Amino acid sequence: QTEFDHTRIERRWQDRWDDADVFQVPDDADDPTYVLAMFPYTSGELHMGHVRNYAITDAYARYRRMRGETVLHPMGWDAFGLPAENAALERDTDPDAWTRRCIERMREQFESLGFGYDWDREVTTCDPDYYRWNQWLFARFREAGLVEREASAVNWCPGCETVLADEQVEGAAPTASTSGDGDGVCWRCDSPVAARELDQWFLRITDYADELLDDIDRLDDWPAGVRDRQRNWIGRTEGAEVPFPVQTPDGEREMTAFTTRLDTIHGATFVALAPDHPLAEAAAERDSEVAHFVENVADPDADDPQGVVTDMTATNPATGEELPVYVADFVLSDVGTGALMAVPAHDERDHAFATAHDLDIRPVVEPADGSEVDVLEAAFSDDGVLVNSGEYDGLDSAAARERLVADLPGAEATTQYRLRDWGISRQRYWGTPIPVVHCDDCGPVTVPDEDLPVELPEFVHTTGNPLDAATEWKQTACPECGADAVRETDTMDTFVDSSWYYLRFVAPDLTDAPFDTDRANDWLPVDEYVGGDEHAVMHLLYARFVTKALADLGLLDHREPFDAVLTQGMVQGEDGAKMSKSGDNGVSPERIVSEFGADTARLFVLRAARPAKDFAWREEGVRSSHRLLQRLYRLSTTVSGDVEGDFDSPAAAYVAHEVDATVAAATDAYESMRFERAVREMTDLFELLTRYRERDENEPGVVARGVAAVVRLLAPIAPHVCEEAWRELGHEGFVATADWPTAEHEMDDHERDRSLVENTRSDVRQILDVADIDDPAAIDVVVAPAWKYRALELARGIDDGDVVGAVMADPELRQQGE
């Protein structure tokens, strides 16, 4: 038997593709199809999730190339980040050397899997030639007013006297937990970690909140779940800010409450302040009980909402009533104004607080459908019709909000967002140095373009912020006044690197700009972007923001980076649990490639499920994929390349029709990246061809045409063995650049149905035999489902009793027909 030796043939074809520049895109290409996989973090090891991700884009890119398109399918490395720094510390090396080794390994793994990348466009984010453009963009953003410096909390270890990343805090990091200090300890010295305020750099993504939100509606080819999560992340709420006069022992003050339900203002029975609201802090100075509450804030484990009453009252501007003022833990200082009017009858949190503190619950909105609700029992939080609200009674909630915001003195309609500005300061070594020099006289000065890149100094082994310990590197002259000054010692969040790398692939060696604007305008947006669901919110949102900001800087003419996005599902372990490198259910891609071959690995991950769905690894599934490829190869070695022949006999016509139908269905499946469906179509056809070929009176031309179709249809998924088979079929060039098959001998529907109905019983018997159907009842009706349905239509027209009878006997078909 002819077996192919996958190790030998895979290597050979990889070299041939490489020598022939099959995947290279010339710079003067006109608007190539841009297929992109999220570039990997340089951990040094590919896992099965990567294999799946990259098999998806590679199959799609190869498909589009065979359709005759020029396809840009580049690859690069997301190479900065804390793990390299930790690995370097553990192994007593430096992050640069470590990362370079990881890249070498991963590139080899990519190549061994036969992924067709234009390696001439490789991009590595830790190269000074790349990260200088992060610095350049920071400078442009700062000029444009998109950069802010503000105090913000970091995790502080008092033992090591250093800032820790969330990942370096064991337990809850104080900056990640919503209240209090968290219970986290330092990964090195086990000291309790505290929050500490430090000046940090922010990019003003909130300037784009509205556009980022509104444009989501136009991202039709993004997964609905991703779009929803982006909407929630931005979290726009329309509301109003209303001033309340406040009586304090120190005289009258004013406080502004933020509310989304101004229609409920007649039902406000108290006012609540966040513990760090200025009025709360003033009250704390007068009253030790308030002080105690403010300092200790709340016990996060307590069930009841906690708070303390103050010596102040607030005047409800709608009713003139005096309301007690509380300081309460459920009021967040960074939402709205940090002060709210509480309406227990219509807000759950207010209800819980009022119940615990015995405060009034007064209904002012009733359900519009007239149904009864008991607000003492639970808050009624829907919109409805106003009651107990004086002249506003009878209005619906929306109308009441509009009237009230106009009537109440000082009230203003406002919009609030959940989205916060993007903090990019990291107190770590392995990232892009933030290009700023701190001068005593000039303040923080941006490093001029001609002094970029600010390169990283040599790695410093230290517990603290490594750049802070790089004493020589730190000392410099102020670019403005020339005085002694110190460099900024924070580096950028690595999400900055990945927010624009897709632009760099367009001209990776450009030395005077981050990207070539003309070519980027021609080649982008990315047509198909594929990656992990874990990047559905932040990475994609940052990339969208950066694209919009670049458009406003005049550097791009489009405002969205990715036309279509696909988030692929997870590859789980054989036991259905998450497959992890550390866990014992991990499957090494290297082992699979050496044991079964890259084609098998790719075929398995692409046929196991549709790309968006999770699936569990099955070693048996891998074996069966391997067997399928072996059989296909064997078949290809035994057919003649001659595709001419007599297609007229019923069985031959049936097979020829199935070839055409498969080409059409598989093409359709490829268009929507449903590789598992495409494989199913091809496998069915392959089985049919095998059976047909075993018959005495088979028509070799029909088989040859079928095999040539299957080989091309499968080539994007299992490219090496298909190259080998393509050659066996007598072709000179690469299947990778061959024309996609078309349905050549296709009869039109009407012709086909007529020939079908006109077949004699013995013809039909032959067809059923080839189609591997031995149900005698099926003989009266031809079996391919599409045919059945058409046969029904046709039978109605020509009133053929036999066909109608058979169709009617089949409950499923009868239903379709009715």
Ligand code: ANZ
């Ligand atoms: C009165 C009211 C009546 C409210 C009612 C709601 C329902 P969402 O809707 O989640 O966006 N709020 C205002 N500032 C707050 C703060 N700093 N911390 C916690 N809660 C705050 O939140 C908006 C609502 O949350 C606001 O509308 C306010 O309560 C409360 F029947 O005002 B509402």
Ligand code: ZN
């Ligand atoms: Zn200066």
